[in-house]
Amino acid sequence: MNDKDDSAVRARIELEIADWEQNEVAAFLARQPERSERFLSGSRHDVKRVYTPADVADEPFDRIGLPGRFPFTRGPYPTMYRGRPWTMRQIAGFGTPAETNDRFQYLIAQGQTGISVDFDMPTLMGYDSDHPMSVGEVGREGVAVDVLDDMDALFAGIDLEQISVSMTINPTAWILLAMYIAVAKRRGYDLNKLSGTVQNDILKEYVAQKEWIFPIRPSLRIVRDSIEYCSRTMARYNPINISGYHISEAGSSAVQEVAFTMAITKAYVEEVVSSGVDIDDFAPRLSFFFVAQADFLEEVAKFRAVRRAYATMMRDHFGAKKPESMRLRFHCQTAAATLTKPQPYNNIVRTALQALSAVLGGAQSLHTNGLDEAYTIPSEFAMKLALRTQQIISEETSVTNTVDPLGGSYAVEAMTDQIEKGIWEYLDRIDRMGGTIAAIEQNFMQREIADFAYDQALRKASGERVVVGVNRNIDAGEEQKIEVHKANPDSARRKIEQLCLAKERRDSDRVEKVLSELGQAALDERINLMPLTVEAVEAGATMGEIVGALQNVFGRYVETPVF
Structure with a gap:
């Protein structure tokens, strides 16, 4: 189909839509108005009553x-x-x-x-x-x-x-x-x-x-x-x-x-x-x-x-x-x-x-x-x-078949x-x-x-944006009860004990050496920091120690608030 054919098809569809709106739609709205004057998507874009080939006619x-x-x-x-x-x-x-x-x-x-x-x-x-x-x-x-x-x-x-x-x-x-x-x-x-x-x-x-x-x-x-x-x-x-x-x-x-x-x-x-x-x-x-x-x-x-x-x-x-x-x-x-x-x-x-x-x-x-x-x-x-x-x-839905x-x-x-x-x-x-x-x-x-x-x-x-159960269809009676995950109160203590033990077992001199090298590498934009970071974790350096080595060079970010 050429551009001339596309234009003719679109013009015919648009005429048919106009006739439909003036007749079937107008008569139906007189008996039963729509729920809203404006229908919007989640992004606040207008959503049309119906879409036709005219809406995608320019889309090759x-x-x-x-x-x-x-x-x-x-x-x-x-x-x-x-x-x-x-x-x-x-x-x-x-x-x-x-x-x-x-x-x-x-x-x-x-x-x-x-x-x-x-x-x-x-x-x-x-x-x-x-x-x-x-x-x-x-x-x-x-x-x-x-x-x-x-x-x-x-x-x-x-x-x-x-x-x-x-x-x-x-x-x-x-x-x-x-x-x-x-x-x-x-x-x-x-x-x-x-x-x-x-x-x-x-x-x-x-x-x-x-x-x-x-x-x-x-x-x-x-x-x-x-x-x-x-x-x-x-x-x-x-x-x-x-x-x-x-x-x-x-x-x-x-x-x-x-x-x-x-x-x-x-x-x-x-x-x-x-x-x-x-x-x-x-x-x-x-x-x-x-x-x-x-x-x-x-x-x-x-x-x-x-x-x-x-x-x-x-x-x-x-x-x-x-x-x-x-x-x-x-x-x-x-x-x-x-x-x-x-x-x-x-x-x-x-x-x-x-x-x-x-x-x-x-x-x-x-x-x-x-x-x-x-x-x-x-x-x-x-x-x-x-x-x-x-x-x-x-x-079960078969939507994956095509x-x-x-x-x-x-x-x-x-x-x-x-x-x-x-x-x-x-x-x-x-x-x-x-x-x-x-x-x-x-x-x-x-x-x-x-x-x-x-x-x-x-x-x-x-209430314009409906949330069922929150601002529409609210239960007046007892709330639904569900079982939720409960954290183990002992987990944090055991985790800290494991960390202390790991620090005791490692070679502290090796850790100090590789962290120093990492800090020096951070000063040179051309050096890739990943190999030294791998070496640091293998030596037993902690997450906080690696962050600290780079924070000494890079500093810490402070946000400018937005109001």
């Missing part, structure tokens, strides 16, 4: 394309779940490494196909378990890891060459990566056979999650070093998991989530390329982490739009030539911010629908939240039920175009500000998120 097929081909709108791989299902990766972490290992073993026995580790706040922030700042937090919201032996205990009895491991950590990510590498070396594994990812996305911390240690630019250097190191030594490992999830959980819209993630990606890629690494040597191992929020169709469209925008950016801006360098692969988690304490069993339904949108959007791995996560870390029962949710979607089954939907394709347009508009604004780092330093992204979050909070408080 090659922008939608086929799965596994540029621009990867329909999925990064040609056969997607017809070949194998996504990795079912339930996150776990609490107490001591041994306690978390028990939970891993339980989940693997239930059919989990990947491990995902959650660390406690002291580990995230670079404090050892015996530090005064760690009091009351050791093992409370994740597992406590101080030294190499902790990492060994965390993965005891687990073949790291056979199971993919994801580690959710950012400010101290390179140290945890070094420990993971050191454990693999200790066990005689081939580093090129290890698979998984470490989150390691420090820039989004300054934008959204607010967990950091060093100032922005030295933090970016550490991320660069870990990407460069893994590109040379770990062929299957993802050294970064660039995360829109936390941007969304901070209150952003779906468009802001993926647009700001792409801006942050651009900064990382520019940093690594500027150090002399070819784009095609590391881009295939970049990975992503997004949320599946409540607006079902918008979320499916979001995943499709960001794949297309990423492929275009990598090819046209960075000159990537390998298809693997343009192929966005992502892990997804259902939206913790949507879970409620009132009527907690409703969270099962929310999670199932969000998980389905992630699958229809083409996720490569998925975590489903437990029904009790509005209270605490999930119980074994809640985690098993969340895993069963994924297994039911995979085995690739991108919503592709071609007028509504989904129009929403995909709208979200991609929003991504490019934000990227253009950020470029005009001087790039991602400048935008973060000027609090641009932080303000955009805060403004949207405030608007959403007002809508929820007024």
Whole structure:
């Protein structure tokens, strides 16, 4: 069909829509008005009453394309779940490494196909378990890891060459990566056979999650070093998991989530390329982490739009030539911010629908939240039920039998175009500000998120944004009771005792020597810090000691508040 034919078809459809609105719609509205004057998506975009071919008439097929081909709108791989299902990766972490290992073993026995580790706040922030700042937090919201032996205990009895491991950590990510590498070396594994990812996305911390240690630019250097190191030594490992999830959980819209993630990606890629690494040597191992929020169709469209925008950016801006360098692969988690304490069993339904949108959007791995996560870390029962949710979607719904089954939907394709347009508009604004780092330093992204979050909070408080069981369909009677995970009050004491014993057993002179070398290396931007960090953890240096060695050089970041 040529442009003239397309214009004629569109004109005919638009005439038919106008006639339909003047007749059938007008007559029906006279008898039964619609629920609202305006229908909005989760990102506050207008949602039309009906979508037709006229809404996607300007969209050539090659922008939608086929799965596994540029621009990867329909999925990064040609056969997607017809070949194998996504990795079912339930996150776990609490107490001591041994306690978390028990939970891993339980989940693997239930059919989990990947491990995902959650660390406690002291580990995230670079404090050892015996530090005064760690009091009351050791093992409370994740597992406590101080030294190499902790990492060994965390993965005891687990073949790291056979199971993919994801580690959710950012400010101290390179140290945890070094420990993971050191454990693999200790066990005689081939580093090129290890698979998984470490989150390691420090820039989004300054934008959204607010967990950091060093100032922005030295933090970016550490991320660069870990990407460069893994590109040379770990062929299957993802050294970064660039995360829109936390941007969304901070209150952003779906468009802001993926647009700001792409801006942050651009900064990382520019940093690594500027150090002399070819784009095609590391881009295939970049990975992503997004949320599946409540607006079902918008979320499916979001995943499709960001794949297309990423492929275009990598090819046209960075000159990537390998298809693997343009192929966005992502892990997804259902939206913790949507879970409620009132009527907690409703969270099962929310999670199932969000998980389905992630699958229809083409996720490569998925975590489903437990029904009790509005209270605490999930119980074994809640985690098993969340895993069963994924297994039911995979085995019983048949949505995995065809690739991108919503592709071609007028509504989904129009929403995909709208979200991609929003991504490019934000990227253009950020470029005009001087790039991602400048935008973060000027609090641009932080303000955009805060403004949207405030608007959403007002809508929820007024009841315009319905939350079943909270501001609509509220139970007047007794609240639902659920069993929740209870932390072992003895875990922190045992963890600190283990740390003290590890310090007594090590060669302190060797530790002091390698920490001094690490501090000296930090002064030279050209030196990659990963090899010395691996050497430091092998010598028995603690997380806090390694952070301290670099903090003496880099200093500590202090945020400029946004109001």
